[in-house]
Amino acid sequence: xxxxxxxxxxxxxxxxxxxxxxxxxxxxxxxxxxxxxxxxxxxxxxxxxxxxxxxxxxxxxxxxxxxxxxxxxxxxxxxxxxxxxxxxxxxxxxxxxxxxxxxxxxxxxxxxxxxxxxxxxxxxx
Numbered sequence: 001x002x003x004x005x006x007x008x009x010x011x012x013x014x015x016x017x018x019x020x021x022x023x024x025x026x027x028x029x030x031x032x033x034x035x036x037x038x039x040x041x042x043x044x045x046x047x048x049x050x051x052x053x054x055x056x057x058x059x060x061x062x063x064x065x066x067x068x069x070x071x072x073x074x075x076x077x078x079x080x081x082x083x084x085x086x087x088x089x090x091x092x093x094x095x096x097x098x099x100x101x102x103x104x105x106x107x108x109x110x111x112x113x114x115x116x117x118x119x120x121x122x123x124x125x
Contacts, residue, residue, distance in 0.1 A: 001026045001027060001114075002024055002025070002026045002027055002028055002031060002101050002113070002114045003024070003025045003026050003114075004022055004023070004024055004099045004100070004101060004114055004115065004116035004117075005022070005023045005025075005099075005116060005117070006020060006021065006022050006097065006098070006099045006116045006117065006118060006119040007020070007021050007022075007023075007119060008020040008021050008119060009097060009119030009120045009121045010120075010121070010122070011122045011124065012089055012121075012122070012123055012124070013123070013124050014089060014090055014091055014123055014124065014125050015088060015089065016089050016123070017085070017086060017087045017088075017089065018086045018089065018121060019083055019084065019085050019086070020036070020083065020084040020086070020097055020099075020119060020121075021081055021082075021083055022034070022036075022081060022082045022083070022084075022099030022116060023079070023080060023081050024080045024081070024082070024099075024101060025080065028053075028080055028101075030103055031053045031054065031101045031102070031103065031113075032052070032053055032054045032102060032103055032104055032105050033050055033051065033052050033053050033054075033101075033102045033104065033105055033106045033110070034050070034051060034053045034075070034082045034099070034100065034101050034102070035047070035048070035049055035050030035051060035062075035073065035082075035099075035100050035102075035106065035110075036048040036049050036050075036073065036082075036084045036097055036098065036099060036100065037097070037098045037100055037112075038093075038095035038096065038097045038098065038121075039095055039096050039098070039118075040092075040094060040095040040096075043095075045098065046064065047064050047110075048063070048064055048067055048071065048084070048097070049061065049062060049063045049064070049067065049071055049073040049084060050062040050073065050106040050110065051073045051074070051075050051082065051106075052105065052106070053075065053077070053082075053101070060106070061073050061074075062106050066092075067086075067093075070086065070087050070088045070089075071084060071085065071086050071087070072084070072085040072087075073085075082099065084097070086121070089121075089123045090123060091123045091124065091125045092123075093121060093123050094121060094122050094123050095121060096118040096119065096120050096121075097118065097119050097120075097121050098115055098116055098117075098118045099115070099116035100112045100114065100115055100116070101113060101114040102114075
């Protein structure tokens with residue numbers, strides 16, 4: 001089992017920044033990739049960003065078109081933590097953000113094995 005705990009959400013004005021953190025614990029050695037999803041009220045959960053967890057050296061990062069150039073996903077394997085730096089936030093970024101972990105590499109049909117409990121991000125106009 002893998003436990004994921006998000007932190008760093010909050011209320012910010014449009015144009016501002018937030019950094020989300022996701023601390024992983026448990027049997028993380030089998031995790032291959034991690035990432036972030038979000039769900040706005042009345043909408044389906046959508047992919048935000050992903051990063052390879054296991055690969056050493058060069059590794060890939062992946063982003064939804066809606067956040068590309070504004071959000072940056074990074075990792076600190078020593079701390080078992082994944083981050084999402086969110087800059088130039090827009091009101092449409094308002095959502096509950098969920099951390100995700102997968103035993104599979106990121107792909108278009110990426111399957112998620114573990115979810116965090118979510119953290120609220122609210123961007124005011």
